[in-house]
Amino acid sequence: MALLRAVLTRLATTGVTLLGVAVIVFVVIRVVPGNPIAMMLPPGATDADMDRLRALYGLDRSIVEQFGIWLGGVARGDFGTSITTRADVLGLVLGRLPATLELALLALVLAVALGGTLAVLGTRWRGGRVEAGIDLGNGLALSVPDFLWGLVLILLFGVLWPVFHISGRVSPRLDLPFSTQFYLIESVLRLRLDLTADLLAHMAMPAVALALPLAAIIAQVLKQALKETMALDYVTLARVKGYSETRVILREALPNALLPTLTLVGVQFTFLIGGTVIVERLFSYEGLGNLAIDAVVNRDLPLIQGIVLVFAAIFTGVNLAVDLSYALLNPRLRHG
Amino acid sequence: MADGRGMVAPRAGARLWLSGLWLGLVGGAALSAPWIAPHDPLAQDLMLGRLPPGWMAGAEPGFWLGTDSLGRDVLSRLIWGARVAVTVALVAGMLTALIGSVLGLLAGYLRGWVDLVISRLIDIWMAFPPVLFAILLIAVLGTGLTSIIVAIVVIDWTRFARVVRAETLNQSAMDYVQSARVAGFGRGRTLVAEILPNVLPTIVALVTLEMGIAVIVEAILSFVNLSISTDDPTWGGMIAEGRVSVHQAWWVLVVPLVALFLTVLAFAQLGQGLRDRYDPVLR
Numbered sequence: 001m002a003l004l005r006a007v008l009t010r011l012a013t014t015g016v017t018l019l020g021v022a023v024i025v026f027v028v029i030r031v032v033p034g035n036p037i038a039m040m041l042p043p044g045a046t047d048a049d050m051d052r053l054r055a056l057y058g059l060d061r062s063i064v065e066q067f068g069i070w071l072g073g074v075a076r077g078d079f080g081t082s083i084t085t086r087a088d089v090l091g092l093v094l095g096r097l098p099a100t101l102e103l104a105l106l107a108l109v110l111a112v113a114l115g116g117t118l119a120v121l122g123t124r125w126r127g128g129r130v131e132a133g134i135d136l137g138n139g140l141a142l143s144v145p146d147f148l149w150g151l152v153l154i155l156l157f158g159v160l161w162p163v164f165h166i167s168g169r170v171s172p173r174l175d176l177p178f179s180t181q182f183y184l185i186e187s188v189l190r191l192r193l194d195l196t197a198d199l200l201a202h203m204a205m206p207a208v209a210l211a212l213p214l215a216a217i218i219a220q221v222l223k224q225a226l227k228e229t230m231a232l233d234y235v236t237l238a239r240v241k242g243y244s245e246t247r248v249i250l251r252e253a254l255p256n257a258l259l260p261t262l263t264l265v266g267v268q269f270t271f272l273i274g275g276t277v278i279v280e281r282l283f284s285y286e287g288l289g290n291l292a293i294d295a296v297v298n299r300d301l302p303l304i305q306g307i308v309l310v311f312a313a314i315f316t317g318v319n320l321a322v323d324l325s326y327a328l329l330n331p332r333l334r335h336g
Numbered sequence: 337m338a339d340g341r342g343m344v345a346p347r348a349g350a351r352l353w354l355s356g357l358w359l360g361l362v363g364g365a366a367l368s369a370p371w372i373a374p375h376d377p378l379a380q381d382l383m384l385g386r387l388p389p390g391w392m393a394g395a396e397p398g399f400w401l402g403t404d405s406l407g408r409d410v411l412s413r414l415i416w417g418a419r420v421a422v423t424v425a426l427v428a429g430m431l432t433a434l435i436g437s438v439l440g441l442l443a444g445y446l447r448g449w450v451d452l453v454i455s456r457l458i459d460i461w462m463a464f465p466p467v468l469f470a471i472l473l474i475a476v477l478g479t480g481l482t483s484i485i486v487a488i489v490v491i492d493w494t495r496f497a498r499v500v501r502a503e504t505l506n507q508s509a510m511d512y513v514q515s516a517r518v519a520g521f522g523r524g525r526t527l528v529a530e531i532l533p534n535v536l537p538t539i540v541a542l543v544t545l546e547m548g549i550a551v552i553v554e555a556i557l558s559f560v561n562l563s564i565s566t567d568d569p570t571w572g573g574m575i576a577e578g579r580v581s582v583h584q585a586w587w588v589l590v591v592p593l594v595a596l597f598l599t600v601l602a603f604a605q606l607g608q609g610l611r612d613r614y615d616p617v618l619r
Contacts, residue, residue, distance in 0.1 A: 013459065031476050143604030144597060145552055151575065151593050159582055194595075245501035272463035278556050283577070292468050293560055296475045304472065312463040 003327060010323055014316045020075075021312040022305075026067050029301050057083065057302075070305070079309075080302035084163070084295075089306040093288065098181035099169055099311065100280070100287035104273050106184070106203055107210035112265070114211065115218025122219065123226040125247055134219065141216035146275040150209035150282045157205060165202040167284040206283040210275050214268050221264050225257035232256075259329060266322025269317045288320060352609040353603035362599055365415045366422040374398060375409035377416040377569045382407050386585040404574070405581050405587045413569035414595055420570045421599065423481065424554045428488040429547035436496025437539050443497065444504025445527050454497060461494045467556060474557055484557060488550050495549075496542055503535045542613035548603030555596055571596050587607060 004245035054060045070139055073080060079089035122134040139150075170176065171172075174195065184203070186281060187195040198262045229235060230253050238252045239245075277289035284290070287308060295303040365372065375398075384407035390400040402409040443454040462555025469486050471517075477483035507513060508531065516530045561577075571592040578589025 016456065017459045020456070021463050024460065024464075025472075028476055139605075139608070140601070143548075143601045143608075145549075145600070147552060147556055148593070148597055148600065150598070151579070152591070154579070154582065155586065155590065156594070158411060159586055174568050270462075274467060277465050277467040277471075278559070281560060289465075289468070292465075293471060296471050298466075298558075299475070308464065308472070310467060311465045311468065315463045315465070 006030050006327065010320060014320055017316050018309070018312055022071065023067070025308045026070065027063070029304055030063055030066075041116075043278070045077060055079070062301065065073070068071075073128065074309070079306040082295075082300055082303045084300045086300045089302050092291065092303065093306050093310050095181055096286065096288040096291045099183070099285065100273075100276050100289060101206060102182060102184045103203055103280070103287060104210070104269075104276055107207040107272055108214070108269055110207055110211040111214035116222060118215070118219035119226060120146070120239050120254070120277040121250055122223045123230065124246055133167055133222075138216040138220050141212045142220075146209045146213060146214075146272075147193035147278050147282065149281050150206060153209055154282070164204050166205055167202075169199070169202055171198050171202075190246070196323055203286070206276075206285055207281045209279050209282075210272050214265070214272050217268055218261060218265060222257060222261045225260050226253050229253040229257045232328060259326070263322055263326055266318055270318050273311070273314060273318070286320045351402075351605050352613075355609065356599050357605040359606070360600045361421055362418050362595070366418040369415045369419055370423045373409075373412040374400070375412040375413045377408060377412040379609065380406045380408055386588075387580070388585075389587050389591075391598050401591050402585070402587045404577055408569075410574075410588060410591050411508065413574055414446065414571070416592055417571045417574060417593075418567045420481065420568065421551050421596075422487070422556065424484060424550050425453050425547035425603070426483045428550040428553075429543050431485065431489045432492045432546050432550070433496055433539055433543045436493035437500045437535075438495065440497040440500025441504050441527060441532065441535070443487060444501040445508055445523075445531060451501070455500070458497055461491075469558060470553055470557060484554055487557075488553050491553075495546065496539065499538060499542060500535055504531055507534050509533045518541045537611070544603050544607035544610060548600040548607075551596065551599055551603070 008278065028245070045300070051060065058066055061069070071081065079092065079093070081087070082089050082092055083164060083326060085092065118134050118138070122131045125131060153164075154166045157164045165171070174196070176183070177190065180186055184196065184199050187193070195200070210300040235248060235252050238248050243251070276287060279285070280287045281293055292304070292307045292311075294300075295307060366580070381403075382397070384396065384403050385405050387396050387399050387403040387407075388394055389402040389410075395402065399409055401414065403409055403597060404413070439454050444453040469491050473487040473490060474483055477486060488515075494581060511526075514573075515531055516526045521530070554570065555572030557573060558570045559576045561576065574592035575596070578585075578587075580590065582589050
């Protein structure tokens, strides 16, 4: 019962947060100077034309009324119409979201793999040069944000030693047989590994730029948790049984050290998703973040609203999932 | 652990010194830009476009770090760009710390509905993608140095509020706070004279980190062309130009990138070093 009540409270808070985000975005972008309606009309349009178009987009009503209409639409799955492209906002967002999700998930996988490996290596050879080297690398990766790592990677592997693509999502000359926007996943499922390779060659640099800071955090926290677990009695017992040090770390210590790392990875993953906005711009990757910057530059109010709300929904959704899985995985909370 | 710390201490000291040295250099360049910059940072000369740095073949004397595609001196632009970076770091860093810390102290000490409102606001703020939020705010506020500073403060106050709130909650539960109240201290005086000094080391460490973040945010905004008018040299603007011509003139990207990289690294190391030095647990 306690768990159920906690879950319900948590769901309610998430709802309040999303509503707050919606209100703030709505108010902020209606203060934007620059008239998006005037930009849509050809020169020589009359004031009457302008009023008609403004009425069409509902911009002639009061801000409270506009918010009510918009929120009602969102509840029905209607996010409005983009002012610059005149396409359905939800369609535009859903068309770009898979590209961003694939990039963020690839970065997450890289970060977990790299951070996890470094944590295990640092624990295996703790107190020596290996650990000191890992700590130094961690400090560097943590101090420098994804934007700068992206630029460094462009220079190293795009210019100096050009092994990866530094622009776009896929080579434009390729014929794409895909029926969804999840190119990477679909290319694997259709066994078109040539396309998978091309996609990965485009995604590698932005994904690594996003992954580096998160990998460093995972390495740091997991290594700390592993070292604490290694001092516990049951681990000593496993050692006495004659298991090798590596086996003790992987089989005995790791499962218990994972839980504290999980919560942290969840929060940090939302930072990673936030980072996609500028990293996509940097690598001209056609995802949601790149679309968002275009929308702001073009003063496309409905599109900005839609994108920010989708990002906020992902952020709160990830946090919610982490909290719930933490409650489910932690025996003390489950029975408490 | 005493022996382990002995090994770390001299290195941590060197880290602090090197970071301080680099930041001092950047600060000095910012202050004395009109006197030490060898050229006018805005002077264009297409005949001198994309000159390589001084040590490479084809360099012109006097242009030590080369020129960009419009023939502007990269070193002079770097030095003038330091002005924007330093201004943003200092002003935005301090203001963010001030506003975030005050809200965090109030939430952590007063609790009740004040804490409820501030915590809920922090939740909402954390649900925004920060870069997108910054770009959106600049679109609303208009470009310019003041807008950038306001945008950074509006976005990043939560970083201080969250940490200071948690720290204040911890401190408020301690005996010395009870003693102060018993001794007849008012709530305001207890907060300012008793709790604040104990939270201050955390705030100082966060401020240095925030200054590095502020420099990055400015660079990102310049990069998407939403910072200051394109004439004024900024490191982010130089990076954006360098990104375009990276295959023809890599130094236009490398020079401001190295400066930005070292500055962000120095702020982060300084923050970490200060925290290690003043953290009562480690000491």
